[in-house]
Amino acid sequence: MYMINHANPVRPRAGFATLWTFRASAALLGLFLIGTTTASAAIGDWQKGASVGSAWDGDFATESFRQSLRDMREAHANFVTLVIPYEQTNIHTTDIRKRGYAPTDEALASAIDFAHSIGLQVNLMPHLDPADDTWRIYINPGNRDEWFKNYEDVVLLPLARMAQEHGVEMLTLGVELGAMTMASSNGSNDWHWRETIKKVRNAYTGILTYSAQHDDPNEKADIGWWDAVDYIGISAYHTSGLGWGSKSVEELRDEWKRWYDSALRPLVTRFGKPIIFPEIGFKSVPNAHVQPAAWWWGGGYDPQEQARNYEAVFQAFADNPDFKGIHWWGWKSDPNAGGEGNEDYTPQGKPAEEVMRRYFGMGEQAETPQEQDSASSAASSDAVSSSSVSSVAPETASGQEQSSSSSEQPAASSGSSVSSAAPQAASSSSQASEMAVQTSLPSYLQRARQRAMLRQQRALADMLKKLQLLQPFIRS
Numbered sequence: 001m002y003m004i005n006h007a008n009p010v011r012p013r014a015g016f017a018t019l020w021t022f023r024a025s026a027a028l029l030g031l032f033l034i035g036t037t038t039a040s041a042a043i044g045d046w047q048k049g050a051s052v053g054s055a056w057d058g059d060f061a062t063e064s065f066r067q068s069l070r071d072m073r074e075a076h077a078n079f080v081t082l083v084i085p086y087e088q089t090n091i092h093t094t095d096i097r098k099r100g101y102a103p104t105d106e107a108l109a110s111a112i113d114f115a116h117s118i119g120l121q122v123n124l125m126p127h128l129d130p131a132d133d134t135w136r137i138y139i140n141p142g143n144r145d146e147w148f149k150n151y152e153d154v155v156l157l158p159l160a161r162m163a164q165e166h167g168v169e170m171l172t173l174g175v176e177l178g179a180m181t182m183a184s185s186n187g188s189n190d191w192h193w194r195e196t197i198k199k200v201r202n203a204y205t206g207i208l209t210y211s212a213q214h215d216d217p218n219e220k221a222d223i224g225w226w227d228a229v230d231y232i233g234i235s236a237y238h239t240s241g242l243g244w245g246s247k248s249v250e251e252l253r254d255e256w257k258r259w260y261d262s263a264l265r266p267l268v269t270r271f272g273k274p275i276i277f278p279e280i281g282f283k284s285v286p287n288a289h290v291q292p293a294a295w296w297w298g299g300g301y302d303p304q305e306q307a308r309n310y311e312a313v314f315q316a317f318a319d320n321p322d323f324k325g326i327h328w329w330g331w332k333s334d335p336n337a338g339g340e341g342n343e344d345y346t347p348q349g350k351p352a353e354e355v356m357r358r359y360f361g362m363g364e365q366a367e368t369p370q371e372q373d374s375a376s377s378a379a380s381s382d383a384v385s386s387s388s389v390s391s392v393a394p395e396t397a398s399g400q401e402q403s404s405s406s407s408e409q410p411a412a413s414s415g416s417s418v419s420s421a422a423p424q425a426a427s428s429s430s431q432a433s434e435m436a437v438q439t440s441l442p443s444y445l446q447r448a449r450q451r452a453m454l455r456q457q458r459a460l461a462d463m464l465k466k467l468q469l470l471q472p473f474i475r476s
Contacts, residue, residue, distance in 0.1 A: 043318055044363015047276060047325025049079030052333050059333050060103040060111035067335040073118050075353060076360035080115050081123040081327045086155055087131045091139045094146040096154045112166040124163055125172040125278060126155050137178035137213055148192045152199060160204035170207040172278050176235055178213055182222035190224045197228045209233035211278040226271040231324060236280040237293035244287050252289055252312030274324040281329030281345040282309040301341050307351035314359040
């Protein structure tokens with residue numbers, strides 16, 4: 001059906017349909033999920049990712065960032081979107097530059113290479129905003145030729161060259177630049193973007209997409225050059241018509257299906273391209289479904305609202321052959337971000353992360369039979385009704401993380417006078433106590449504690465290694 005110019009970046013593992021059927025069979029009693037072979041196969045072929053921005057220009061090269069990516073990968077993501085921020089003075093100017101906290105080229109290259117090393121594919125996504133915080137969709141300079149030249153020279157072509165050099169799988173050309181993309185805004189937009197895309201393709205051979213505004217203005221439907229990219233990308237902060245108040249997963253799911261049929265399916269039919277969501281997200285606050293893009297909304301911590309919305313989106317698109325992936329907005333570079341009381345978009349340490357983990361895990365092959373058994377046990381014990389959100393995860397984190405920990409901890413040399421036996425014994429005792437406490441906790445909190453324990457183990461191992469290096473100086 002689709003005219004795709006480049007190979008699908010997702011390489012699903014063999015045997016995933018049979019595996020998910022096995023896992024789902026253990027959870028059928030009372031568990032509402034779409035665990036059919038068809039849905040599992042569809043999700044197994046998705047881009048399954050989340051977006052990460054840098055807190056400062058060297059953030060992407062830090063160990064904390066790498067740990068955050070390990071956590072994302074452990075949640076069965078196969079993609080990470082790296083967000084690179086740019087700015088121009090205001091909506092009328094043509095000057096474009098990196099923001100002060102944008103990753104340096106060295107930090108960005110480090111992030112790409114590390115992501116690849118742990119099995120994550122990469123999407124590079126530039127965010128251009130006016131420095132005065134006006135919404136980027138209103139960028140509309142007087143000299144459009146100069147603006148496009150600067151956008152190419154400062155943003156797209158450098159990213160395209162880095163993407164090509166480091167084997168990046170996808171490049172998002174821009175996000176919500178409405179007045180610079182829509183045919184109704186300016187008649188030259190179509191020509192400008194086609195010329196820009198030609199230049200990018202000369203430098204980069206991977207997949208191209210663009211992330212268009214979902215509604216109001218209806219940027220996605222007013223772009224005439226979707227045929228020039230590989231995926232129709234949507235910043236899918238769809239404004240729900242369901243109104244205020246808590247809604248069931250079924251109500252939310254049906255709203256997303258209705259929106260797809262009325263707003264997105266016509267684009268697939270017209271351009272012959274599949275749909276992808278380079279951005280989508282929900283805050284952990286009441287009524288987040290009403291206006292997901294409202295980053296300023298508060299109202300108190302409501303993790304189940306976020307989790308229900310995650311569940312509804314997955315259910316709405318799981319068996320849709322025209323849908324090729326999802327990149328959840330707001331995963332933080334800080335591995336300790338999120339958690340209890342955090343109202344922001346990140347799913348880290350919240351029930352939404354367990355929903356993400358469960359669906360992203362569909363179609364993946366278990367590492368060992370023991371992991372299959374633990375997944376079945378978790379599914380059976382955590383089954384919930386169809387109107388609530390399950391916290392079941394297909395695989396437990398502890399086995400994977402302990403394996404990662406053991407491979408990364410340096411071993412003390414036999415001649416060392418610094419013994420690790422006592423710290424290891426203390427660590428084992430502490431872990432036993434922790435596990436006793438965790439048995440009464442929700443699974444997402446158990447995982448958060450397991451991650452904290454793993455970080456403590458790594459810190460202890462690093463300290464021991466440093467002490468070993470200092471021994472010759474101490475002896476002298």
